[in-house]
Amino acid sequence: MDKSSGQLKLVFGLVILLLILGFYLPLLHFFFGSNPFHPEEPLFEWSYLIQFLSDPWNLRVIWFSFYQAFWSAILAVLFGLPGAWILSRFDFPGKRIFRILSYLPFILPSILVVLGMILFFGNNGFVNQFLQWTFALEEPPFQFLYSLKGILIAHVFYNFPIATKTIGDQWERLSTKYSQAALLLGANLWKVFIRVHLPLLLPSIFSSFVLIFLLCMNSFAIILVLGSGVRFTNMEVLIYQLARVELDIQGAACVAFLQLFLSMGFLFSLFRGVDKTIAQEIIAKKPLFAEIKKGSGSALLSLVWLTLVVIFAFGPLLSIVADSLRKFENNQWVFTLQWYAKLFTSGEGNTFLNSLWNSFKIGLSSALLSSFLGLGMAVMIHQTKGWRRKSWEVVALFPIGLSTVIFGVAWYTFFQGKVLDILGLTVILITIHAVLTFPYWIRVVLPSLDSVPPQWLMASQSLGKTPTQYFFQILIPWLRRALLIGFFFSFSLSLGELNSTMMVADETLRTLPLEIYRAIAGYRFSYASAVGVVLLLVTVITFSVVEEIVE
Amino acid sequence: MYLKKLILFFGLLFSFVPFAFATDLTIYTYDSFNSEWGPGPTVFKRFQEQCQCKLKIVALGDAGLMLNRVILEKANPKADILLGINDSHLGKAFEADIFTSYQSPLLTKIPQHLQMDAQYRITPFDYGFMAFVYDSEKIKSPPQSLEDLLAPRYQNKIVIEDPRTSSPGLSFLHWTISVYGEEGYLDYWKKLSPNLLTITSGWSAAYGMFTKGETPLVLSYATSPAYHLEYEKTERYQAAVFAEGHYQQVEFAGIVKGTKKEKRAQEFIDFMLSAAFQNAIPLTNWMFPVIEYQPLPDSFRIAARPASVKTLDFDRVYQQNSKWLKSWTRALGN
Missing domain, CATH: 3.40.190.10 (Periplasmic binding protein-like II)
Structure with missing residues (x-):
């Protein structure tokens, strides 16, 4: 007993040490330190902030940032909810691949996602061309891009899988006794959902809302390109402008910290303690198509939802695949495999295979490290109560609340390349990626962890098991699915990470997003798509293998 | 284990x-x-x-x-x-x-x-020089000046990069200032605004939209068409030469x-x-x-060589840039 709680303390200590060194210390040092461009001045100045906030135009920018992030998150959760229900109630052929595919948008750098959306939904995109050709229309019928609607729709399609997965995992293990009791008392299915399921699911609904909200706060390319540029400005655009174009690090840092504290304050006010435990069981799933044959209306609606997702969310991805198989020559698009041939031709100057290996290696290791950090932190949060718990939850979100543009600079100023020489780039990048992705891990796993009844621990203790045995023999296997989702999210996000990678990486270490970025800068758009497709394939294979091992 | x-x-x-x-x-x-x-x-x-x-x-x-x-x-x-x-x-x-x-x-x-x-x-x-590159199959009479870009026939047909986040976008802002002066550039932009389909975060997204057929007119470089001639053997993409001169x-x-x-x-x-x-x-x-x-390589024959060159003094750019960007954002956005 003593020995194992000592071990747990050691793990917590390690986790906290890593997080402090990898994130919070560089951040605090940056925040309270001097302006790296003008060492005699402090970095953070209240006068700058007050001046910034006294300008009504800036207040509108702040308002818009919150407005679009809030509605994007609400809509994404609403769209994700039916998916969570479907995945926890039905089995259908291809379900596994469907689940894996929904991670994919996170893996691609945002430039490819945006181009994929335009290829598919654009005024001259595949959908519009097809409809115009079929119905002989003059004007493209779908014109939702390049407006606020464009921003919201893109955010929904990009982010709804977070909601589907996080909520689905909790829903899957919600004991049926609740709904059976309600049904016995005469409630209809809708009432059961509103009165029984929804309140029980609130932790995971909120968890996914938080993640999507922060992702949309930090959204950048989608806001500009799909929102029709200058008509909409959010704080992230302002931060980028100050840091990269005007090279005003002080201004950029002030706005970034303002954004961090405002969004954390907002989320803090929303966090609620957890007071209920929920009876758990694994629900038996029904085969979807058999249910449809039996005439089940809800099964039919589920099929409609799945079809919509396949078309709308995977359409842009398929467009990228299509783009990778063509080239423009003598004034027309022709089918070609040349981009793939080039990828796998070894020779001087071919950096692709090396980048692929680097991305894979960093993704896998950082996802493992992120799981370690996430698990330590999640267990710690799980064990605290009240405002202390709320504070821990918010502190654990900091890494995704801070603009990566500023994190890169803060990190670099703190270490000034010294640790680079000692630890080497690979280890550094793995740590940075793990620190930037563990908040996802926590938010995905925490609702499931919280809903484990405390009686289980007592029961296992009365059977003579130590807490460590309980942890490894009962808790981990029971949370297997949630742990896997957290792992996959961390892996996907690491594969797609570009901003902080660019700040520290050099020629000795290239990753696939960098390859994509470079190919596009050199006019090779289709080649970039091909790199993206390989990245997606590698991920699908990795995920299938990992799932196979774990299940 | x-x-x-x-x-x-x-x-x-x-x-x-x-x-x-x-x-x-x-x-x-x-x-x-x-x-x-x-x-x-x-x-x-x-x-x-x-x-x-x-x-x-x-x-x-x-x-x-x-x-x-x-x-x-x-x-x-x-x-x-x-x-x-x-x-x-x-x-x-x-x-x-x-x-x-x-x-x-x-x-x-x-x-x-x-x-x-x-x-x-x-x-x-x-x-190099900033230039608007157009798809000659979709635009038969190309614009011949910055002023031409304001014509209603280009409504929602132009894509440019954002001056707040990208270097070609910033150069275009400076181009308009070098032509219309600090008094006139915002008026120009207000008139240009309805013709802009969107403003992208970087060159990649804008040029991608152009080559994928989403827009027939894009802000890029006078040398961009040379790439397509060299590697795609096509002269379909052309750089429009503007009477006011091009920003360098x-x-x-x-x-x-x-x-x-x-x-x-x-x-x-x-x-x-x-x-x-x-x-x-x-x-x-x-x-x-x-x-x-x-x-120069043969494909560079298609690269526009502007008759007159526009520049701004770099010291002035440094002093004024943040003010320009601020006024620009406020005149057009939110």
Whole structure:
């Protein structure tokens, strides 16, 4: 007993040490330190902030940032909810691949996602061309891009899988006794959902809302390109402008910290303690198509939802695949495999295979490290109560609340390349990626962890098991699915990470997003798509293998 | 048992550690310069053969990021050469005082208007012009001036880059200021606004939308059509020549103050102005070399050579830029 709680303390200590060194210390040092461009001045100045906030135009920018992030998150959760229900109630052929595919948008750098959306939904995109050709229309019928609607729709399609997965995992293990009791008392299915399921699911609904909200706060390319540029400005655009174009690090840092504290304050006010435990069981799933044959209306609606997702969310991805198989020559698009041939031709100057290996290696290791950090932190949060718990939850979100543009600079100023020489780039990048992705891990796993009844621990203790045995023999296997989702999210996000990678990486270490970025800068758009497709394939294979091992 | 497997896994992962070489010169450049499509691999290899020395290339995102990094390292410089900052960054770079002067003997071969610093802290290596590139199958009568872009027939047909987040976008803002002055540029933009389908965060998204057929008119470089002629054998994409003149972008290199390899660095600057470097520029960086040792490649016949050139004084840009961007954002947005 003593020995194992000592071990747990050691793990917590390690986790906290890593997080402090990898994130919070560089951040605090940056925040309270001097302006790296003008060492005699402090970095953070209240006068700058007050001046910034006294300008009504800036207040509108702040308002818009919150407005679009809030509605994007609400809509994404609403769209994700039916998916969570479907995945926890039905089995259908291809379900596994469907689940894996929904991670994919996170893996691609945002430039490819945006181009994929335009290829598919654009005024001259595949959908519009097809409809115009079929119905002989003059004007493209779908014109939702390049407006606020464009921003919201893109955010929904990009982010709804977070909601589907996080909520689905909790829903899957919600004991049926609740709904059976309600049904016995005469409630209809809708009432059961509103009165029984929804309140029980609130932790995971909120968890996914938080993640999507922060992702949309930090959204950048989608806001500009799909929102029709200058008509909409959010704080992230302002931060980028100050840091990269005007090279005003002080201004950029002030706005970034303002954004961090405002969004954390907002989320803090929303966090609620957890007071209920929920009876758990694994629900038996029904085969979807058999249910449809039996005439089940809800099964039919589920099929409609799945079809919509396949078309709308995977359409842009398929467009990228299509783009990778063509080239423009003598004034027309022709089918070609040349981009793939080039990828796998070894020779001087071919950096692709090396980048692929680097991305894979960093993704896998950082996802493992992120799981370690996430698990330590999640267990710690799980064990605290009240405002202390709320504070821990918010502190654990900091890494995704801070603009990566500023994190890169803060990190670099703190270490000034010294640790680079000692630890080497690979280890550094793995740590940075793990620190930037563990908040996802926590938010995905925490609702499931919280809903484990405390009686289980007592029961296992009365059977003579130590807490460590309980942890490894009962808790981990029971949370297997949630742990896997957290792992996959961390892996996907690491594969797609570009901003902080660019700040520290050099020629000795290239990753696939960098390859994509470079190919596009050199006019090779289709080649970039091909790199993206390989990245997606590698991920699908990795995920299938990992799932196979774990299940 | 799991632990053992994990240790074995990480052991395998990191068993491949690159050897450390002693380097004779460290060059910071922007990422695409040293990509396999860019001039980097060719010219750096040539230099290493010439000097019998070892280069270390650090390619960092874009020019702004690179400048950020060198300023951050000012107390303890790691770079010897900074390759690829452009005119809009000069003010910041000079204020931060990160360069040391060097007057290359080859400077005499470079046109006077490309040499922007009387103290020789920076040396130009290529230049280009901003231009609107159009799809000649969709636009039969191309615009012939900035003024033409305001015509209703281009409604929702133009895509440009955002001056707040990208270098070509910023150059376009400066272009309009150089033509319409500080009094007139916002009026121009207000009239242009209905014709803009969208403003993208960077060149990549804008040019991608153009080549994928989403828009027939895009802000890019006067040399962009040469790429399509060279590699896609098509003259379908053309650069429109504007009566008001075109805004010029010049790229520079400088020797970092505090370098311990000053001689070697000067040798590199001389090499940069030699035929071995300059001849590689057109077909890899899609810019004009500052010294034409040989005729430009045939595909460059399609690159627009503007009759008149527009520029803004870099010091004025540095002083006014943030004010311009602010007024611009407010006049058009939210």
